[in-house]
Amino acid sequence: MIVFCGYANADLTVAVPELPGPGARVQATGVRRGDGGMAANAAAAAARMGADARFAGVLGPDPRSAEFLDALAADGVRTDWTSRAGVLTTAVVLLTPDGERSVISQDDRVTTDHVEEVARRAHTAGADWLYLDGYRFPEAEAVLGGPGGPALVVDLDGCDGPRAARAALGAAGHAIVGRAQAAAFLGGDDGAFAAAAAEHRVNLVVTDGARGWTLFTPDGGRHGGPAIEVTAVDATGAGDCFAGAYCAELDRGTDPPAAARIAAVAAGLSCTRPGARDGQPRREAVLAHIAANRTDPGTGGGTSDFTLARSRGEET
Template identity: 30%
Template sequence: MSRVIVCGSLNMDVVLQSPRRPRPGETVLGAEVSFLPGGKGLNQAIAAARLGLPTSLFGAVGDDPFGKRLRSFLADNDVDTLGLHVVPGQASGLALIQVAESDNAITVASGANRHFSETMVSTEPHASEVWVAQFETPIEATSIVMRKAHEAGARTVLNMAPIQPYPAALLKSIDVAVLNEIELSQATDTAIAASSPISAVADACHRLRAKGVRAVVATLGPRGSVVVTAEHATEIPGARAEVVDTTGAGDCFVGAFAARLAAGTTPIEAARYANVAAACSVERLGAAPSMPTAEEVAARLARA
């Protein structure tokens, strides 16, 4: 059976909502605080599972109350958690997310995520699967896991976020790399913004493809996304949304994209679906809790 395997980070998100961000040295009163499950690995796994794909998550949490809550949240959302490891004496990952004026700024304390290792991945990859990774866990472990998945014939999706130094061989094991405009600019040393001409975005994606990855998807926020393969650069318009919180929108895109690949669609079809799923997610507070169900995405597609 086709399924999604996510190897990545788990964090407890401390979300602060305020009218605006404070200037250096300033205190702003009146914020509201929420404690919500997050982390790129967890978010992407939740997104895929809520869209109906059998999903497993490999990662590490601490032996603290946050770790227990993260494990329970995954189990409640039908994500296979047999691959989660509890690291004794370590705090679970934590992200401080300040939400102001429908945008966010994030600071992460990695905690137990730093201890993720390829030895924690106890299952062998199969050709019917889609394997997903990001850059919030150790790069060396990610590289080994994705190489093994690629060699087994599984499709591999790498969310190159946040940008970190990585071995050149890693991209040769990747079928699809997904980046936002900031990460694409950093990865290719080019000046790319969400408003850049599609030709400039496509050129930067081709630079990344030249390093070995088969296809590149650039996400451009409300503008949509661009899928670049050897044959085509396809612009996919974004879906309208009443934005409450953009936290986790990129992770929703990746999880939905992987789910549709596992369901047998093309990368372009998967990106169209993922655009709509991400639009649904920004209309609620938080990262993982905002991931939509297949029914919610279908309803949005029916209105398009």
């Protein structure tokens, strides 16, 4: 079982000809509503990859929150640990024709007490993995850990600066982060990322959009590959899809390099349809892509010929 705790959003996606700069005014070419949020998206991606996924965020008692949870359930995600004592937050996504986007998100009601309660329940239920988005740190570090609990996977992209990122790395067994964020949090080169992985004894996956991904292992290992070529329609949620698929593969017993390779294909395919979740593939589609391109994600180390979708260097 994988428990996903963190953001759930109602996404408002606004199509624009270009991302506006300070003081600029642009005319929207379309407006679309959908479901999103880092943790909720990752949970849906994991379930589509065949994992036993449970979402444990905070929503409201309103009908829109109920619809949001129904959509997760339709993807096979269990939602009975979700608190209904808060609100369903909103994220505004500005999306350009080539898939580039900016996201404006609203703070949610996932408190440190809620994280602690979810971690306790996950431990009691025998969950193997607990996913947290980076927004929960550094505060969450104090309420996690202990022998016998689930292994922690953190998406660092939500962290508010180096201190939060370091706290998350200290608690996690696996961490995922976009390269721009990794440079801001840990230093600007692969040497710094490798040193952080070794220092914190964490498997650190650094994604870099069209330029691919790199996994730094605690023992000094390094694995990675370039991007699959797809026509990117919308990169929103691609990083969340990567995280969910990576968790699902770890839960299957796949080693981290192969899990990252499979997750990269899932993330690439997710960019071929609009919205944070509509393009998330099922595992059979990912494996079919791998077979069609005569690649073998189960070989362990070395360089692979697939990863995140090409979208003008979009960070995911």
